[in-house]
Amino acid sequence: MxxxxxxxxxxxxxxxxxxxxxxxxxxxxxxxxxxxxxxxxxxxxxxxxxxxxxxxxxxxxxxxxxxxxxxxxxxxxxxxxxxxxxxxxxxxxxxxxxxxxxxxxxxxxxxxxxxxxxxxxxxxxxxxxxxxxxxxxxxxxxxxxxxxxxxxxxxxxxxxxxxxxxxxxxxxxxxxxxxxxxxxxxxxxxxxxxxxMSSLVEESLSVSGILLGRTMGRGEELVQRFTAESRELAELEVRSRxxxxxxxxxxxxxxxxxxxxxxxxxxxxxxxxxxxxxxxxxxxxxxxxxxxxxxxxxxxxxxxxxxxxxxxxxxDLPVDLEESREPVELRDVRGEVRFEGVTFGYDADARPTLDGVDLDVPAGSFTAIVGETGSGKTTLAYLAARLYDVGAGRVTIDGVDVREASFASLARTVGLVSQDTYLFHATVRENLRFARPEATDEELEDAARAAQIHDLIASLPEGYETTVGERGYRFSGGEKQRIAIARVVLRNPPILVLDEATSALDTETERAVQDALDALAAGRTTIAIAHRLSTVRDADQIVVLDGGRIVERGTHEELLERGGRYTALQAAQREDAAQQGEEATA
Structure with missing residues (x-):
């Protein structure tokens, strides 16, 4: 059949x-x-x-x-x-x-x-x-x-x-x-x-794969794995012929x-x-x-x-993100985001990643989401951009369920800056224009200035025509992050999602990137997933997640006064910082 x-x-x-x-x-x-x-x-x-x-x-x-x-x-x-x-x-x-x-x-x-x-x-x-x-x-x-x-x-x-x-x-x-x-x-x-064999080549011959293989001394083992895969393929080809x-x-x-x-x-x-x-x-x-x-x-x-x-x-793979048959165009967005009884799980048989989350993010406010690894921080923020669909409840922007919004208007409304910055193997100019192909050169440069990366790009021999290399490896982590920020600035979304955008950077680079993020967040609704709690002290509200549920919320001062989960996270980070300082001194 x-x-x-x-x-x-x-x-x-x-x-x-x-x-x-x-x-x-x-x-x-x-x-x-x-x-x-x-x-x-x-x-x-x-x-x-x-x-x-x-x-x-x-x-x-x-x-x-x-x-x-x-x-x-x-x-x-x-x-x-x-x-x-x-x-x-x-x-x-x-x-x-x-x-x-x-x-x-x-x-x-x-x-x-x-x-x-x-x-x-x-x-x-x-x-x-x-x-x-x-x-x-x-x-x-x-x-x-x-x-x-x-x-x-x-x-x-x-x-x-x-x-x-x-x-x-x-x-x-x-x-x-x-x-x-x-x-x-x-x-x-x-x-x-x-x-x-394609997967092995893609993983082991990428820049990251080469670096990992050489630094771990596993290059010869990778060669042997590829040789074995190639030998099996050759034998199957002979059998087929x-x-x-x-x-x-x-x-x-x-x-x-x-x-x-x-x-x-x-x-x-x-x-x-x-x-x-x-x-x-x-x-x-x-x-x-x-x-x-x-x-x-x-x-x-x-x-x-x-x-x-x-x-x-x-x-035949089921499409789990279907656009509504009569999609709503998000226009003149104020930026109010609401999570109403949101439950979500990656595996139907496992415990849900988020369980009955209720959260209001007022228009133009700065909301920080903190918690330990695996608490559901990134998942909650990604639901706002509809990178996944909720299992129960709903997420709304200005009262419109994101599942009812058109994909195009939702992409214009919600901008994402993630920790894992991705740049195409193309020029800086082409990477920036990916956000808005019709943008003028002047608009590109203004966005780069706002992200505090224009001077560096202009100082390069080829300027904005510089090829960034695979995944942007010709630039440092902080420089790639600021290029990504410039890309979001160019798109000019009213809602901004920051997914631990500075957690992997050193202190000096973090400060430069944070300044660019502060400029980007001005006047926008911002949802920031924070690893370093020092970056969210000035948030209008801080939401503490634990096991997929909101256990605390309030300002930095209010949460410290309560002496609860947020205070414990602060103490743990100070202890880690002190220990790292001692190791560096030693």
Whole structure:
């Protein structure tokens, strides 16, 4: 059942291109019809024109054979051109559909899936079916049409020879189906190895992977792991190529033997002329290539079905972040954010990360969220940007449930500066313009000044045309963070989410980044996830999370007076700082 369903889905990929496919089919039928004429002309040459010395008839017959050969060649070129256009359009549609679908998934999918696995599905798996969608589909029709036309011509020449020649065809079909099943299993295993190897390359040959491998002295082990993966892939490739080769060789050998058997069979009767016999064996020879192609195509299709199955697996992943059917455009946003009975968990079977959280963030205020690692701080802030959907309750912006807001207006409304800054391997200017492609150079520079990074960029030999390197490794952590801040400044969102944006920086760099963040937060609703409590002393309210619940809230002074969880966190940080100071002195 699954195979039929997948075949229907594959067929649906071609449905938008019915007209060009119709043209291809017409060309195939015309070409197949023309190619059946030369054997009959050959029979006339051998049985009439040459024995009777009729040079006029011989000339016309030869000219006809030449003209048909030229016309068939031209039709073949046109057919190949059209079929490749259709095939590449289908490839484009499939790649775009997978990429678009992945863009609609929540962060949960990407946190549990290796990047190399995703890359393998888009590049390797879709690339592996290219021959199927660009040429195999039309090749099947073309070869099938040729086979049917040839068989018809063979019966027209002599039904006895045709019946004798085709008696073994069902055996070939049965044999090919067995080969295809073997190839499909091997292909599924091979693509799994390709994904594993892609993940290893992506992880170990990134800047971070190289640094980790060398500093941990594990470079040789990584080489051995890659070598082992490559060896397994090579063995699977050999198995895939050799699957059923002896059976296919038997088919080809049988076709090579058949003409001799036809001569023997024809010799048993005097009713078959030499011209008919030569024309028949010519048709029989022409039958070898299309039937061989159909048999091998059947095997290749079985292999490709494994690739299609892997692609459809991604397309069938449930979209857990759907835009509302009638989305609300967030306009003139004041910036009031409310969490109303919010419960959320990454795993339905585990204890929820957030449990019944109620929180009001007034417009234009600065709210800090603090707590120990795993208390749900980042999750709470990410729900405001709708990077996940709540399990229960709701999150609203100016009274509008974020699930009802359009994705575009929500992205304009909520800006995120995370601890793990990501920069594309592009120029500084291109990284900044990712936030707002239509921004002018002057606006870019103003944003960089606000983030206190313009002077540094301007001092570089290539200025804003400087390539940042993979993940921005040409810049320090603080510089990357300020570029990211400039990117958010350029977008100018009314609500700002700061995800421990300075926790990994040294004191001096933290001060520079914090100044940039303070300038960015001015006049905006700010939700800051704080690791260093010293950065949130001036917050309008500080929310303390513990085990996914709010256990305290208030200003810095109010929470210290209570002597509760916030005070304990302060004491623990002072103790850690004092211990680090002693270690540094020692």
């Amino acid at each position: 699954r195979g039929r369903s997948e075949l229907r889905r594959i067929g649906a990929l071609f449905s938008p291109y019915r007209k060009p496919l119709g043209s291809v089919l017409a060309l195939i039928a015309l070409s197949a019809g023309l190619s059946m004429i030369p054997p009959f002309l050959l029979r006339e040459i051998l049985d009439q024109a040459i024995p009777e010395r009729d040079t006029g008839l011989l000339t016309w017959l030869v000219v006809g054979m030449i003209a048909i050969a030229i016309a068939t060649g031209a039709l073949g070129v046109a057919q190949t051109y059209l079929s490749n256009i259709v095939g590449q359009e289908v490839m484009h549609d499939l790649r775009a559909a997978v990429y678009r679908h992945l863009q609609r998934l929540s962060l949960a999918f990407f946190t549990r899936t290796r990047t190399g696995e995703v890359q393998a599905r888009i590049a390797s798996d879709i690339g592996g079916i290219q021959s199927v969608v660009t040429s195999t589909a039309t090749s099947i029709v073309s070869n099938a049409t040729t086979v049917l036309a040839t068989i018809g011509a063979m019966f027209a020449l002599d039904w006895r020879l045709a019946a004798f020649s085709l008696a073994v065809l069902p055996f070939f079909v049965w044999m090919t189906r067995r080969v295809g099943g073997e190839r499909r299993k091997i292909t599924a295993a091979r693509q799994g190895r390709v994904a594993d 050799m699957a059923g080769r002896w059976r296919m060789a038997s088919v080809q050998m049988s076709f090579a033997i058949m003409p001799a058997l036809v001569y023997w069979f024809a010799g048993q009767t005097s009713a078959i002329s030499v011209g008919t016999l030569v024309a028949f064996t010519t048709l029989q020879t022409r039958l070898l290539f299309p039937i061989g192609s159909l048999l091998s195509v059947s095997v290749d299709l079985q292999s490709s079905m494994a690739l299609f199955h892997r692609i459809f697996e991604y397309l």
